[in-house]
Amino acid sequence: MTRPSPVSQSLRAWMDVFMHRSMRNWHNFAKSAGLSMPQFSILMQLHHKGACGVSEIGERFDITNAAASQLVDKLVQSGYVERGEDPSDRRAKVLKLTSSGQALIERGGQERHRWMDDLVKSLSADEQKQVSEALDILTDAAQRMEEKT
Amino acid sequence: MTRPSPVSQSLRAWMDVFMHRSMRNWHNFAKSAGLSMPQFSILMQLHHKGACGVSEIGERFDITNAAASQLVDKLVQSGYVERGEDPSDRRAKVLKLTSSGQALIERGGQERHRWMDDLVKSLSADEQKQVSEALDILTDAAQRMEEKT
DNA sequence: GCATATAGTTCAGCCCGCTTAACTACCAAG
DNA sequence: CTTGGTAGTTAAGCGGGCTGAACTATATGC
Numbered sequence: 001m002t003r004p005s006p007v008s009q010s011l012r013a014w015m016d017v018f019m020h021r022s023m024r025n026w027h028n029f030a031k032s033a034g035l036s037m038p039q040f041s042i043l044m045q046l047h048h049k050g051a052c053g054v055s056e057i058g059e060r061f062d063i064t065n066a067a068a069s070q071l072v073d074k075l076v077q078s079g080y081v082e083r084g085e086d087p088s089d090r091r092a093k094v095l096k097l098t099s100s101g102q103a104l105i106e107r108g109g110q111e112r113h114r115w116m117d118d119l120v121k122s123l124s125a126d127e128q129k130q131v132s133e134a135l136d137i138l139t140d141a142a143q144r145m146e147e148k149t
Numbered sequence: 150m151t152r153p154s155p156v157s158q159s160l161r162a163w164m165d166v167f168m169h170r171s172m173r174n175w176h177n178f179a180k181s182a183g184l185s186m187p188q189f190s191i192l193m194q195l196h197h198k199g200a201c202g203v204s205e206i207g208e209r210f211d212i213t214n215a216a217a218s219q220l221v222d223k224l225v226q227s228g229y230v231e232r233g234e235d236p237s238d239r240r241a242k243v244l245k246l247t248s249s250g251q252a253l254i255e256r257g258g259q260e261r262h263r264w265m266d267d268l269v270k271s272l273s274a275d276e277q278k279q280v281s282e283a284l285d286i287l288t289d290a291a292q293r294m295e296e297k298t
Numbered sequence: 299g300c301a302t303a304t305a306g307t308t309c310a311g312c313c314c315g316c317t318t319a320a321c322t323a324c325c326a327a328g
Numbered sequence: 329c330t331t332g333g334t335a336g337t338t339a340a341g342c343g344g345g346c347t348g349a350a351c352t353a354t355a356t357g358c
Contacts, residue, residue: 005277009281063346109161141268215336240323
């Protein structure tokens with residue numbers, strides 16, 4: 001058992017402080033929009049990764065294509081997702097957020113992150129710069145790791 | 150509507166990526182343990198806040214006591230939670246993690262930590278130092294804010 | 299052209315989470 | 329002791345997520 005590095009410890013501390021609160025915000029927002037968690041997760045997924053097919057949804061969430069198809073269908077009927085044809089493969093569908101879906105995700109982001117603005121305001125200008133740069137480094141690294149999986 | 154500062158934007162970007170990843174880890178781990186998300190959330194709650202009664206579970210997750218009672222009962226039958234008597238109030242129950250439940254939560258924590266450690270390893274030494282300092286600043290600021298509320 | 303594989307849909311059926319309502323057991327105040 | 333409130337359980341019923349299986353339609357390799 002190797003000891004975790006200082007960075008890992010900082011990361012864990014950060015996570016422990018904020019995980020619970022953010023999770024609850026996220027869940028409550030989905031619920032208030034009349035969406036189940038799986039449904040909202042799909043919207044998040046489309047927002048993050050852009051348009052994709054039904055099978056990719058299934059793979060991401062480790063469910064069958066049947067389940068993915070059914071979930072997507074509900075989102076289509078709710079007006080949050082557009083299910084278009086793929087011109088290069090007439091079997092495939094192209095799923096993308098509608099403007100309504102986009103707006104929902106953005107509104108969720110605003111609500112979930114409002115407390116972050118207050119947090120940022122409590123920092124000095126120098127601290128803000130430092131934090132900003134460091135978080136960009138982390139975000140880039142995390143996205144690179146995500147792509148590799 | 151004021152424009153978010155660069156720091157806020159960095160913070161939001163990071164939290165988006167981080168939450169997305171964390172949710173998936175969490176969900177997969179719960180699933181692999183044969184637990185639903187609500188069930189696993191209750192275990193997390195008990196781990197974080199310690200023993201409590203059934204009604205407190207209901208309040209935390211904004212569900213009726215009936216629902217809380219049913220969820221808890223499943224966890225008791227799975228051997229993760231002990232439902233004991235409260236000597237000071239014979240109506241109330243005292244819910245706490247069994248050693249098996251404790252072990253499960255800790256194992257879940259290790260899996261999350263592994264991802265973070267991998268993330269840290271993908272950074273240079275300079276970047277690690279920078280990130281570590283920044284996260285400590287954030288965590289301290291957050292805790293100061295927590296105290297004021 | 300034909301066989302096989304792939305993308306997606308539909309359906310029956312199951313389990314789960316949740317609510318309402320009815321119930322037990324207990325506490326606490328008059 | 330009675331009355332009213334509180335902690336928790338149970339049961340019926342609803343809707344949601346998920347699966348396996350059967351199906352359509354399209355793509356691809358021989």
